[in-house]
Amino acid sequence: MKKRHEMKVLSVETIAKETVEMKLYQPEVSQQTVPGQFLHLLVPGFTLRRPISIAKVDRQEGTVTILFKIVGGGTKALAAYQPGMTVDALGPNGNGFSIDDVSEGGRVLLIGGGIGIPPIYHLAKRLSEKNVELVAVLGFQSKDYVFYEEAFKKIAETYVVTNDGSYGHQGFVTHVFPEVGAFDQYFSCGPLPMLRAVTTELQDSKGKVSLEERMGCGVGACMACVLPTVDNSYKKICSDGPVFSAQEVIL
Known part of the structure; x- marks a missing residue:
């Protein structure tokens, strides 16, 4: 069982449509976290914890920044947290x-x-x-949902794609692959249809994918997030993943 932490809320900010950034203080978690892991947050009044991805870590400050989209009552309640409050978290979880x-x-x-x-x-x-x-190739529904573009531009050649063409390139992330040029390997995270398209388009390239599917328990006990593999077995997204080799799993 992953360790339970009380994490202090330092700031809460809406950074795009229905998209909230929350900065938390918990030095132990900040030291342990690696990219691709998530926190499993308990929101009072809701039975299941919410798996939330980690966007930034500052080990010197002892902070962890998470980002989530408001999609229901639980995330709406989480977005209403104020600085000074604490969040009950399990983690960092997953590989x-x-x-x-x-x-x-x-x-x-x-x-x-x-x-x-x-x-x-x-x-x-x-x-x-x-x-x-x-x-970096970043895909969004529309201009209103775009976030972190400037942050990425500081460290990467960045392409922004929107489904409706209201900002950047129009279409899907795969549509700009011809402009990218050669690369050694790729890493991808997003909705399942996007990951299927990415792995199909880049099937001859070395890559790793992270799945953001809905989880139940978040610790590998309930079997609600199993994924088939090429060797006819199954992997649990929450505990075996959420990161897998693109050549390992069947999306």
Whole structure:
């Protein structure tokens, strides 16, 4: 069982349509977290905890920044938290992105869609410390939902894509792949249809994907988030993942 923490809320800000950034103070969690992991938050009045991706970590400050979209009563209640309040959290949970095989001086493609972008940003920050050339492709529904563009531009060649063309390129993240050029490997996080399209388009490339599917228990007990693999077995997104080799799982 993952360790339970009381995390102090330092700030809460709406940074795009229905998109909230929350900065939390908990030094132990900030030291342990790797890109791709998540926190499992308890919201009073709701039975199931909410799995929320980690977008930033500052180990010196002892802070962890999470990002989430308001999609129901639980996340709406979480968005109403005020600085000074505390959040009951389990974590950091799951297996994150391994970057041990990323060589210094290499070129890496990062692909994020919607609320799958926060863990990709956390990963980008870590990779930027390794002197790696980064290319980021970020997909959103429309202009109103765009966030973190300027933050990515500071560390990566960045493409923004919107479904309706209201900002950046029109279409899906895969539509700009021809402009990206060669890369050594890719990392992606986003909704399942996007990940299917990405892995199909980049089937000959080395890659890792992070799934943001809804979870039940979040600790591998309830079997609500199983995923088939190429060797005819199953993996649990919450505990075996959420990060997998693109060649390992069947999306």
